[in-house]
Amino acid sequence: MNFVNEAGWERALRTIVGIVLLYLGFGAVVTGTWGTVLIIIGFIMLITGLIGWCPLYTLLGTGTKKEEERVPSGEAAPPPPPEATPGPAEPVGGAEEEEEGGGEETPPEERTPGPGGY
Numbered sequence: 586m587n588f589v590n591e592a593g594w595e596r597a598l599r600t601i602v603g604i605v606l607l608y609l610g611f612g613a614v615v616t617g618t619w620g621t622v623l624i625i626i627g628f629i630m631l632i633t634g635l636i637g638w639c640p641l642y643t644l645l646g647t648g649t650k651k652e653e654e655r656v657p658s659g660e661a662a663p664p665p666p667p668e669a670t671p672g673p674a675e676p677v678g679g680a681e682e683e684e685e686g687g688g689e690e691t692p693p694e695e696r697t698p699g700p701g702g703y
Contacts, residue, residue: 589637590648596634603631 591599606627610620633639642648 588643590642590650591633591637591639592649592651595649596637599630599634601634603627603629603634606630 604627606623608627609615610622610624610627613620615623639648
């Protein structure tokens with residue numbers, strides 16, 4: 586699956602920074618070990634900026650793209666989760682029910698509504 590976990594602004598920034606670092610390394614502006622380091626970092630920045638996926642973000646479970654926008658390519662976004670609705674009201678009168686039920690919880694279909702209803 587191909588996931589995109591970088592926002593558009595970050596992809597553009599990574600691409601630009603990657604190109605600049607590659608220029609500094611390959612253009613002999615910076616030489617030696619530091620030039621090689623700039624080439625490696627520039628290459629990583631350029632590739633992650635172009636594809637929009639950062640492996641480190643995946644490992645950390647984060648990203649700059651909004652959660653609802655993180656959808657595998659070619660798939661539709663999942664529907665939003667339903668609103669949380671309150672469950673049935675718990676019966677009132679705890680001591681009497683403990684004796685009758687023997688410590689077992691009453692199944693939801695057998696519960697009776699309390700003063701507030703369901």
